[in-house]
Structure formats: structure tokens, C-alpha cells
Amino acid sequence: xxxxxxxxxxxxxxxxxxxxxxxxxxxxxxxxxxxxxxxxxxxxxxxxxxxxxxxxxxxxxxxxxxxxxxxxxx
Numbered sequence: 001x002x003x004x005x006x007x008x009x010x011x012x013x014x015x016x017x018x019x020x021x022x023x024x025x026x027x028x029x030x031x032x033x034x035x036x037x038x039x040x041x042x043x044x045x046x047x048x049x050x051x052x053x054x055x056x057x058x059x060x061x062x063x064x065x066x067x068x069x070x071x072x073x074x
Contacts, residue, residue, distance in 0.1 A: 014030075
């Protein structure tokens with residue numbers, strides 16, 4: 001079966017869509033996305049370039065194993 005991705009503009013739209021899908025007994029899932037996952041292509045490449053520059057200038061952050069596991073949800 002195919003999927004449909006919908007991006008409601010606000011909580012009111014989300015609530016209405018959720019109620020409609022429940023009333024229609026349509027299986028669905030709600031995913032919370034981070035704002036930075038919705039970057040434009042230009043912003044995406046700018047972020048990558050900034051990261052490369054930070055790495056080259058040794059401005060790196062080190063995560064402990066516990067923080068890595070927490071970050072990855074393990």
C-alpha cells in the first residue's frame with residue numbers, strides 16, 4: 001500500500017486531520033520531526049560546509065559512550 005505524507009500548518013489542522021482519520025478508521029501514525037530536518041537544499045549545503053570548516057579548524061565536540069547511546073536512543 002502507498003503512503004501519504006501530510007504536513008499540517010498548525011495544531012488545529014493536526015487535530016482535525018487526526019480526528020478525521022480516526023473517524024474513518026484509517027491506520028496512521030504521527031511523527032514529530034525536528035525543524036532542522038526540513039532544510040532547503042541551500043541551507044543543507046551551508047550546514048555541511050560549516051561542519052567541514054569546524055572539523056578542519058578542530059572545533060569538534062566529543063561525546064561519551066553514554067551520551068552517544070542516549071543520542072541514538074539505545
